[in-house]
Amino acid sequence: MLQIVLFPSVEQTTSPVLPLAHEPDVGEEVCLSRGINNNNLEERPYLQQQYVCQRIPHTDVCGLTALPPGVDHAEWLASNTVAFFKHINLFSSALSEFCTPSTCPTACGPGNTVYVWTDDHGRKLKCSAPLYFDYAMSYIQELLTDEDVFPTKAGKGFPTGFIFLVQKVFLLFFRTLAHIYWAHYKETLALGLHPHLNTLFTHLILFCRQHALLEAEDTEPLQDLITALGQQGGA
Secondary structure: OOOOOOOOOEEEEEOOOOOOOOOOOOEEEEEEEEEEEOOOOOOHHHOOOOHHHHOOOOOOOHHHHHOOOOOOOHHHHHHHHHHHHHHHHHHHHOOOOHHHOOOOOOOHHHHHHHEEEEOOOOOEOOHHHHHHHHHHHHHHHHHHHHOOOOOOOOOOOOOHHHHOOOOOHHHHHHHHHHHHHOEEEEEHHHHOOHHHHHHHHHHHHHHHHHHOOHHEEEEEEEHHHHHHHHHHOOO
């Protein structure tokens, strides 16, 4: 079970190596606007060494990713999906006052990546960041509380296509953190939450890589950060 919590203390330390994530096909569309793609540290302060090296101490995220012996793989994915949802929802809630339709008229990520929501009828909706991520969290919560998708009763199996749904959920988790890094990192710094964000993101990437939940193209907008965090481990 995921065990990252928001500790008040931080330290500068090395992070585990973050490999590239890869694998499945997912539903929502990503529109890339290539007009501006600033890669300098001013536009991407989360890459500055003084910040990228900070994480929650004494948290073995590598040890939290692998499937424990004797545990069903679907059960492991399900329990971690619930835990990630709680932590990411809690983290984004701490920054919600800074993410409004006026400050974030589009759901954007690094490199002017724009996330477009696809509704139940297949229509692509370009909406503000708070609306997009409200759609995302509501969609995930609906899945998590659906007994036919995430069963809680003994003896009830997981549905066909369960892995696909988990992949879709983790893509939305990634996009939520990508938006925070890109649009709300200054507020994250001001609140002293950047070590927690680095730890949570590191765990997410390692878990997705371990269980093939994201394509490399899905994580490309934050590949520079993945590389930087990986270098903290000496890679």
